Amino acid sequence: MKKILIFLYIILFSYTTLAVEFTNTKEYHIRKKYISNTPKIMQFFSFLCPYCYELEKTYDIRNLIRKKINKNKSIKTYHVNFLGGEFGKILTKTWIIAEQMGVEEKIIIPIFKGIQETHTLNNINHIKNIFLEKTGISLKKYNQFWNSFFIKILIQKNNNDIKKLKLDYVPAILINGKYTIEYSQLEMLFKKNFSKKYIELIKFLLSINNKN
Structure with missing residues (x-):
């Protein structure tokens, strides 16, 4: 019984510490309108965004979440x-x-690099060539996917989800349909410990009960 109480105290203390650290909302914003029926974690980026590339190259930002956040949480x-x-x-x-x-994982950094650094990727053929080169996928299979009606449906869903959020900037991340993280602010406050604080903040926001 004593061990259980100690364990519960540790959990409570950890949560309280995080709450005190992050409740000033400098590192995140609370949306006025809660977005329902969405993945718990929604990440948004563009290959044309220099800061998106910096986050991916420096912190492996997408995989960081997948490695550190409970696998039962839906991530998109x-x-x-x-x-x-x-x-x-x-x-x-x-x-x-x-x-x-x-x-x-095979294409994200090469495409980022080709657009942001070497400036060798700037049209549809360049993208297709780097995709085939880095993945080893056959041209036939690539064309099947490119012309697939199912892919068109997924693109429409992708665009509709973004439109529903009224998102007009990247990088961005939406937690629990309500909270967005201020990347630049978080990086400025915790430059030497960004990865750790980033995951702690996500866990903290995931733990908050949402209401419309």
């Missing part, structure tokens, strides 16, 4: 297409295809 990563016009739409489609093929 969205590529937005409100940057870059038609090229942005091509990149959104490419990301969705990569997710369906399970090759996101």
Whole structure:
């Protein structure tokens, strides 16, 4: 019984510590309207966003969550297409295809690098070539996915989810349909310990009960 009480005290103390640390809301915002029926964690990025690339390259931002957050929590990563016009739409489609093929890890940094650093990727053929090169997927299979009606449905859902949130900036993350993290503020406050504080903040926001 004593051990159980000690264990519960540790959990309570940990939660209280986090609450005190993060309740000033400098590191996150509370949306006025709760968004229901969404994944617990929704991440948003664009290959055309320099800061998105910096977060991915420096902190492995997507995988950080998957490694440290309970696997029972639903997590979804969205590529937005409100940057870059038609090229942005091509990149959104490419990301969705990569997710369906399970090759996101093979293409995310090469595409980021080709766009942000070497500036060698700037049209649909460049993206297709780097995709085929880095994944080893056959051209036939790639074309099947590219022309798939199912992919069109997923793109529409992707865009509808983003529209529902009225999101117009990246990088962004929505927790529990209500809380968005201020990346730049969090990084400024915890520069040397960003990864740890980022995960602690997500866990803290996941623990808050939401009401409309």
